[in-house]
Amino acid sequence: SGWNEALITYVMAAASVNNSIPKAVYDSGWARNGAMKNNNTFFGYVLPLGLNIGGPLFFEHYSFLGINPRGLKDNYADYQTQTINHTLINYEYCKANPKQYYGYSSQCWGLTASDTPNNGYNANAPDNDIGVITPTAAISSLPYTPTQSMAALHFFYYKLGDKMWGDYGFYDAFSLQDAWFANSTLAIDQGPAIVMIENYRTSLLWNLFTSCPEVKQGLIKLGFTAPYL
Secondary structure, eight states, X not given: OOSSTTXXXXXXXXXXXXSOOOHHHIIIIXXXXXXXXXXXXXXXXXXXXXXXXXXXXXXXXXXXXXXXXXXXXXXXOBHHHHHHHHHXXXXXXXXXXXXXXXXXXXXXXXXXXXXXXXXXXXXXBTTBOOSOBOHHHHHTTTTTOHHHHHHHHHIIIIISGGGTEXXXXXXXXXXXXXXXXXXXOOHHHHHHHHHHHHHHHHOHHHHHHHTSHHHHHHHHHTTOBOTTO
């Protein structure tokens, strides 16, 4: 049930030629008959869907590697607003840094799921903040917050250097508060970052995915509208 990263599952299920789900499954299951709506304001930005203060940023990445949120709407939200405002709330939270973690700033931001200093997993978010920044959070948000995301990318690469950059790109996460830098490189970080950099540059993956007739049919069946449908 929403709001989270599983939107793509419902779209693909509705797109199935032989075993398609009805719209009622989306409305009562995913959208919980409207209970996934939020519409409260955080740091000056209205959040249409999901948890207060937004939850981890992967909510706005995984489904939207292929689904283009620009101009996408249904009965529950404007998804361009959702993706941008969730990201801006995450950015403003890190900039405000209410827990006073060392290093958080307008250049050092981005809360989403990652490894942690104690070798565990944490779904980092404003309401679950343990001082760990995950580079994929800001970088995969380039289509939503290009200026803020590029500033973060420059900080990770030029300021942190080889502490955060390896053979396969940026490492998973770091905490300046704990002087900890992950040595893990996760495909679930690198994939979204690469795809969203290209969507920011050319919309290539968005255009390819949403050009598929099955995808169009799935979105339309669930009640979505968009310029590309």
